[in-house]
Amino acid sequence: MDTIKFPITYDGTGLTKLVEDSDAYIKQLLSLCARTEPGVSPLYPDFGVYDPTFLIADKGQFMIQAARYIPEIQVTNVETIFSQDGESSTAIEFVRRT
Secondary structure (H helix, E strand, O other): OOOOOOEEEEEEOEEEEOOOOOOHHHHHHHHHHHHOOOOOOOOOOOOOOOOOOOOOOOOHHHHHHHHHOOOOOOEEEEEEEEOOOEEEEEEEEEEOOO
């Protein structure tokens, strides 16, 4: 049985609890930031980055968003990778703040 893990999880008794801070959780937050355009979230209208589908990802904008909404990490590198068949992906590296 699959369980809901973001940002809460169910423990089988019907109770909910926060997901413990893990790299998987941080990666999920970074992915949400990269896939959300500003203005989409009514609670946080400036959350997200503009769609880089046909452009190189805006590293500066992404790093600012990550610093604002995920302060427990520091993004160290954002790189757009283009494959020979025309597909692109963005690799994001981060470290936890101490």
